[in-house]
Each structure stands twice: as C-alpha cells, then as structure tokens.
Amino acid sequence: ILFIDYGWQQIRGGLIQVNLKDEINVEGESLSFLFDSSLGGKKIDQLLKEIFIKFYCHETGIFETQLTGEILHQIEVFAYQNKSLLFQNYYKRKPTKLYFNFAYPAFQKTVSVEDLDQWIEPFAESVKAFIASLLNKTIYGKIGKEEIQKVIAVGGGFEMNWMKEL
Secondary structure: OEEEEEOOOOEEEEEEEEEEOOOOOEEEEEEEEEEEHHHOHHHHHHHHHHHHHHHHHHHHOOOHHHOOHHHHHHHHHHHHHHHHHHHHHHHHOOOEEEEEOOOOOOEEEEEOHHHHHHHHHHHHHHHHHHHHHHHHOEOOEOOOHHHOOOEEEEEOOOHHHHHHHO
C-alpha cells in the first residue's frame, strides 16, 4: 500500500506491506516513510498568489508596490479559492476562466493549458520524484510501481486524485 498525505506544510508518504496472518488477522510492516517540507500546499499557494498579483497589476495598471494590504489579502484568498479549479482543469487538460470580481472594474482572465503546464508541471515532477524515492528506498530495496496494489491519498483537496495518477 502506498499512502500519500498532502497537507499545508509538507507531503508525507510511505509504503506498507500487508500480510494476512489468518482469516481474521493482518500484519503490517512499514517499508518506507518520507516527508518533504518543500512540496507542501503552501508553496503552490504562494506561487499562485504571485501569478495573480501580476495578472492584477497588468489589468489594473497598478504597480506591485502600490497594492494595499486589503488587495493583497483579496488576491491571497482568490488564489486559495481557485487552486482546486486550476488543478481540476490541469488534470482534465482544459483552460480555466478566472473572474477577478473583487477588482474594480472586475475582469476575467483565461489561463491556458500551456500556462497550467508551466505552473504545475514542475510541482508534478517533484511529486513524481518524491514517489520514486519512496519506492526506491525501502528496507528491502527497490519496489516497482506494478507491485503497488492500493494507493491511499489523504489531505489536500482535488489534487489528491491528481497525485494518485502520478
């Protein structure tokens, strides 16, 4: 069993070998466990906030240094609220239309699949490397993906379905 726990500060993962002792009892053995603080959701949230600040400044003609604390907070909330939608559409290979309705005047921005690739693919590659490391560093040596019979993903949001695919 491969489990992935993706949360705010980090990603954690492990491999567990489950053996049936008899019809009622099972025995589990931890084969591998890793965590990485650089892959947590906070990193993606910060990346989206920076991108959305650039969108906002470009559309409104305001320099980043002129943004108020209130606008920065609204952009941060906007990034958090739209993260799942961006991951869903990245996973489905669809562009995403974002509505900056907190701005005056309100505007919309369509994020292409290519933009999503640019933003999310480096993160995806890091997650793939994390999973490969889990499979390569077990107490019994390397385990192939084909030996994984179950994936349990907890934490995060929609991106957990995406991680199962990786």
